[in-house]
Amino acid sequence: MSAAGTYTPKPGAAPLPRMIAAQAALETKMLLRNGEQLLLTVVIPTLLLVLFSAVDIIDTGEGKAVDFLAPGVLALAVMSTAFTGQAIATGFERRYGVLKRLGASPLPRWGLMAAKTLSVLVTEVLQVALLTAIALALGWSPHGNPGSVLLLLLLGTAAFSGLGLLMAGTLKAEATLAAANLVFLLLLVGGGVIVPLDKFPGAIQSVLGLLPVSALSDGLRDVLQHGAGLPWADLGILAVWAVLGLGAAAKFFRWE
Numbered sequence: 536m537s538a539a540g541t542y543t544p545k546p547g548a549a550p551l552p553r554m555i556a557a558q559a560a561l562e563t564k565m566l567l568r569n570g571e572q573l574l575l576t577v578v579i580p581t582l583l584l585v586l587f588s589a590v591d592i593i594d595t596g597e598g599k600a601v602d603f604l605a606p607g608v609l610a611l612a613v614m615s616t617a618f619t620g621q622a623i624a625t626g627f628e629r630r631y632g633v634l635k636r637l638g639a640s641p642l643p644r645w646g647l648m649a650a651k652t653l654s655v656l657v658t659e660v661l662q663v664a665l666l667t668a669i670a671l672a673l674g675w676s677p678h679g680n681p682g683s684v685l686l687l688l689l690l691g692t693a694a695f696s697g698l699g700l701l702m703a704g705t706l707k708a709e710a711t712l713a714a715a716n717l718v719f720l721l722l723l724v725g726g727g728v729i730v731p732l733d734k735f736p737g738a739i740q741s742v743l744g745l746l747p748v749s750a751l752s753d754g755l756r757d758v759l760q761h762g763a764g765l766p767w768a769d770l771g772i773l774a775v776w777a778v779l780g781l782g783a784a785a786k787f788f789r790w791e
Contacts, residue, residue: 549641551642551643551646554641554642554646555642555646555649555650555653556650556653558637558642558646558647558650559649559650559651559653559654559657561650562650562651562653562654563654563657563658565624566620566624566654566658567658569624571623572620572623572624575615575616575619575620575719576612576615576616576620576658576662577662577665579611579615580608580611580612580615580662580666581665581666581669583604583608583611583728583729584601584604584605584608584666584669584670584673585669585673587600587604587729588600588601588604588670588673588674589673593729593730593731594731594734595731596731598760599674599675599676601670601673601674601675602675602676602759602760603731603756603760604670604729605666605667605670605675605677605759606752606755606756606758606759606760607727607728607729607752607755607756608666608670608728609663609666609667609688609755610691610726610728610748610751610752610755611723611726611728611748611752612659612662612663612666613659613662613688613691613692613695613751614691614695614719614722614726614747614748614751615719616655616658616659616662617655617659617691617692617694617695617696617699618695618696618698618699618715618718618719619699619715619716619718619719620658620699621651621655621695621696621699621700621703622698622699622700622702622703622711622714622715623703623711623712623715623716624703625651625699625700625703625704626702626703626706626707626708626711626712626715627708627711627712629703629704629708629789629790629791630707630708632791634647634790634791635790635791644790648700652692652696655692655696656692659688659692663688677759677760678758678759678760678761678762679757679758679759679761679762679763680758680764680765683758683763683764683765683766684755684758684759686765686770687751687754687755687758687766687769687770687773688751688755690751690770690773690774690777691747691748691750691751691773693773693777693780693781694747694751694773694774694776694777694780695747695780696780696781697776697777697779697780697781697782697783697784698747698776698780698784699715700780700781700784700788701780701783701784701787701788702714702715703788704784704787704788704789704790705787705788705789722746722748725743725746726743726746726748726749726752727743727744727748727749727752727753728748728752732744732749732753745772747772747773747776750768750769750770750772750773750776751769751773753766753769754766754769754770754773757769
């Protein structure tokens with residue numbers, strides 16, 4: 536204080552945790568205000584869950600259709616946010632120079648990525664809560680250990696985030712937009728989300744089972760539908776994708 540009633544400014548960056556939290560809050564608000572992102576993260580998974588649970592279009596095996604569909608739609612929600620949505624948003628931020636400017640701010644680049652990750656996790660919590668409520672209203676009867684479900688969701692988020700950031704940091708924004716949406720549609724059909732993998736030929740089935748969305752769908756289904764313990768094989772596949780995706784994103788991501 537320099538004199539009675541006046542204060543001396545104290546310039547400088549805010550504490551790092553506060554900067555990350557503020558950036559994460561901004562990222563979340565921007566995501567929730569984006570109509571295309573809401574379509575991917577909320578509307579499409581919800582419509583698929585309601586439609587295929589109410590109408591007998593696909594043979595999902597014994598039991599109620601919603602018991603098979605709910606875990607797959609949860610996996611789809613994680614993919615839509617951590618991969619598709621994040622890839623598209625980050626790709627256009629890179630194109631318009633937003634990432635370059637943020638990289639020159641007091642918030643370090645790893646802090647910016649941490650904020651994006653927090654934003655993804657917050658969005659996923661909202662997605663899971665909404666889809667779980669809808670599935671329960673449709674007659675879903677989940678089983679299993681919540682800890683196993685949480686571990687699968689976290690590893691799935693890490694795997695898809697790495698792949699999304701890798702795509703956003705290496706391709707042009709328009710190419711990222713097209714590729715991310717195409718991958719979303721292909722994995723929706725061939726990732727065990729709606730159509731059981733055993734409906735595909737044996738050789739193709741083996742390859743599809745190694746995809747991250749297939750591992751996440753199968754793992755969640757084993758726990759929530761069949762009451763299994765830790766699905767080690769699916770966790771292993773997700774862990775490999777997470778390490779490869781995040782490692783490649785850290786190495787090849789271009790900020791400009």
